[in-house]
Amino acid sequence: MEEIKAAIEAAVPGAGVEIVVNPSVSGQHSLRLRPGDSVSGAVAVAKFLRDDPELALDFLSNVTGVDWPDKEIAEKVKVTRTVTKTVEGVEQAVEETVEETRKRVEPGCLEAVYHLFSVAKGHGPVVLRIKTENRTDQVELPSLTPVWRSAEFQEREIFDLYGIVFTGHPDLRRLLMWEGFKDHPMRRDYVEPDDFEYEPTAHDEVLKRAMAHQAKQKAAETVAGAADAGAGAEGTGVGA
């Protein structure tokens, strides 16, 4: 692993690579390209890995996304502060050490993981990871499709299910969900929309949900109908 890291740093100047240790017994450690690397930088590293005669990682097997949501970490911190106290009838400023629990939010990110093998040499896997800046507005990552064609559909799948935007991808469209679908279902915080037409069944739980949903829809329709009659306002009212 260290050798590959050194080789990358020698071949591609300015490429920030760090080793991510895998604590499990599988021993598959990975290389992380520093977030914020320019598109050309990541692609240059990928090209080096593919074309280097020693590594010859010509076969990109698996590409996948991982979602790491924002994490709230509770820490116990010792704080020293000055408190005014009355000691033996005299008011004094006393220093006191208190333990406090502070909450810190570690920002989350989306991650793309690439598993590389070599067909020519028969070794592998070498795991490559790239992180986005955050999970909301800076979700661009460089696409490795120009280097390995097998990334084409898999990066489309990640774009579809996780919402990572791969710059330099020749045909970035949704793969599995339909066009016009809004969310990214594989994210950890994804909530199923409540706009299905529930079929009443014998199962009590489903029936309850169906009835609640239908009542909600009916109420929304009456509101929309009243608004239409009043001022000709728009809106279908579904799911309001």
Add this chain to the structure above:
Amino acid sequence: MSTSGFVQEKDMREGWNRPPVMKPDGEGELLEVAMGPHHPSTHGVFRMDVALDGERVIRLKPVFGYLHRNHEKIAEGMSYLGSMPFTDRLDYLCPLTNNWAYALAVEKLTGQEVPERAEYLRVILGELTRVQNHASSIGFLIQEMGASGTPLMYAFKAREKILDLFEELTGARMMCNYMRFGGCRVDASAAWLDATRKVVAGLPGFVDEFERLLRTNEILMARTQGVGILRPELAVNAGVTGPMLRASGVNYDIRKVGGYGVYNRFKFRVPLGDHWDVYDRYMIRMLEMRESIKILEQALKDIPGGPVMDAKAKLRGFRPKPGEAYGRIESPKGELGFYLISDGGPNPYRYRVRPPSLINLTILEDMCLGQNVADVVLIFGSVDIILGEVDR
């Protein structure tokens, strides 16, 4: 030097990355056809948006997702063992190899040992799966050429016997749910092994007959030879695996290089294609069936006694230590991999299936461009996909 005899030509690499843009020959408009999602040749619900100039294919875009049920999300919401039955439903023609790949990935994550006998049973079941998958995939291919019914029924004759064996051992013909982390669910009886030996003894006769039926057929040769050529450089770059890759002449079999199971104890060869076309893919499957029969004979001869389950294996309260693992096997369709991340909880933090069927379709357009529309059906059939695995 290279172990597989495969070295990429440097100047080939860049040009193969995109399918070429075709220009129509004559004047007039292109005809755009949506083949599927309900088309007899698509093996399920799959669509190809094809642009045609006369009969020639100018453009082809595959459309996926009709069978998408977010298998990965379901698995992330339940225990490790809980998603074992769901793996049966990925590639429903080969449930046992799916079980094996998933069990292998979890064993890599936890470092569990698998007893000898269980390893042999896995090999036997994996190779039986390969035989029945290849037989039926050839049967389907012939059916798509217009030989409706009869050849497929020949294939199903052999498959039926193998499925009976599966049923006797696991309780189900297709949804076997047989492998466990650290072994197999139940032991095989001596009677079952004898029955398997009998079935395996009959398989070479079946392959001979099946091959004779088709090999000298002029129509088959005329329609498949030189059709749907896939160059080895592109095949490797596009991540194509399995019989598809070997039909393109690249010696890469995970049973040989991946070092999983006990495959290193058996003698078998890896057949390779010479012409990289549909006919080669069909012949490679024929030859692989013969090699599988060789492995089966050896495994059935050497199978040791003993337990089929690791005594220390935990079924309840199964929580792997934090970490990740990628395990892969040579499934009949290609490289089937499972990628798991554990955060120490009872269910996987990330569960990913690397589906060979989906990734083998990446180069469908490259193979079909310039061919007749009737050949698209054949080329698509020669990829050998199962939609349950493509869409997941």
